[in-house]
Amino acid sequence: MKVLTENKDLFSWTSVDMLGIDPRVMCHRLSVCQDAKPISQKKRRLGEERILVVQTKVEKLQEVRFIRKIQYTTWLASVVLVNKSNDQWRMCMDYTNLNKACPKDAYPLPNIDKLVDGATGQGVMSFLDAYSGNNQIPIYESDQSKTTFMTDKSNFCYEVTLFGLKNVGANYQRLID
Helix, strand or coil, X not given: CCCCCCCCCCEEECCCCCEEECCCCCCECCCCCCCCCCCECCCCCCCHHHHHHHHHHHHHHHHCXXXXXXXXXXXXXXXXXXXXXXXXXXXXXXXXXXXXXXXXXXXXXXXXXXXXXXXXXXCCCCCCCCCCCHHHCEECHHHHHHHCEECCCCEEEECECCCCCCCHHHHHHHHHC
8 A cells, every 4th residue: 555654745545546635635524404313224125146246346445445334323324236337236325315414515516618618729638537536535534424324244434525425526626626
């Protein structure tokens, strides 16, 4: 595992291959309304094939340190497997209840057409590879337990942001800006 040790660095290695944003630069906070009551969803039944898929995906997420085991939970989401067009499974978490408890962040997202038009006539254009951009932003430590999801073997929570959480796009755009 690679680690940057100097405190002045804005970036730190959070896994073998994933460059992460230092929490001092940006951390994703879940703005859960104070009057919202934590909801634990019921566990969804999965067939044997799907249970193995979930186990494999969870192991990969643990390996790159995106998730960790958690024992005591308040918010608890179910795992949902979605069949992709290439006959593979995408593992999603049902954060419907958590997202409803968070107000919308109205941070303005860019108009792609304007960005492309603004690059017209420039000598060089660079496209940021944002495929795993959200996974580079850590979740504020006290909010990680709100991202808990259940599997057959244990409960896990996210340590980095993921698609499906409300306001992640706005927070990522804020970082880019």
